[in-house]
Amino acid sequence: MQKGNYKLPISQRVYLIAILKGMGVTARHFFKNILRPGQMPTISYPEVKRNYSPRFRGLQILTVKENGDIRCTACMLCATACPAACIHITAAEHPDPKVEKFPQEFNIDMLRCVFCGMCEEACPVDAIRMGPTYELANFDRSDFIFTKEELVKHGNNTVSQVKHH
Ligand code: SF4
Numbered sequence: 001m002q003k004g005n006y007k008l009p010i011s012q013r014v015y016l017i018a019i020l021k022g023m024g025v026t027a028r029h030f031f032k033n034i035l036r037p038g039q040m041p042t043i044s045y046p047e048v049k050r051n052y053s054p055r056f057r058g059l060q061i062l063t064v065k066e067n068g069d070i071r072c073t074a075c076m077l078c079a080t081a082c083p084a085a086c087i088h089i090t091a092a093e094h095p096d097p098k099v100e101k102f103p104q105e106f107n108i109d110m111l112r113c114v115f116c117g118m119c120e121e122a123c124p125v126d127a128i129r130m131g132p133t134y135e136l137a138n139f140d141r142s143d144f145i146f147t148k149e150e151l152v153k154h155g156n157n158t159v160s161q162v163k164h165h
């Protein structure tokens, strides 16, 4: 056969079979989703939310002691371990002589965080955990810098109440 002389069969030139096949696939999924909505792969987010694995690494939580005091001792290990350099801590002396230090400021820049969990791994006193929350949307870049107060608020978070890995 000479190059350039090949002609597609009529069935392929009008694309009719391919169009009907495509419509068949669409119709099959349409009726399957209507008849068996429980098996649909999509969900009506945000009304419906997926259950994530307990190992899911979401927004950080700063845990507190039973008396409500923050557990963090401002040792800086998490900030040192963080590969994204997004944890900023200002340590201060605690008024209670039995407690050496506490974080006067503890900020995490969530626009830099890569959710690696190294901060949680590094902490010797279980003061920071990766929580279950994955929703992270704001209108202003500055709102992505989470303060100590916000990080505490992320969970109902005495250590006994926060998930265990
Ligand atoms: S999860 Fe990783 S990147 Fe995010 S603050 Fe912790 S150590 Fe840094």
Ligand code: SF4
Pocket (backbone or CB within 6 Å): 071, 072, 073, 074, 075, 076, 077, 078, 079, 089, 122, 123, 124, 125, 126, 127, 128
């Ligand atoms: S959260 Fe943990 S590792 Fe980070 S400064 Fe506080 S005590 Fe140290």
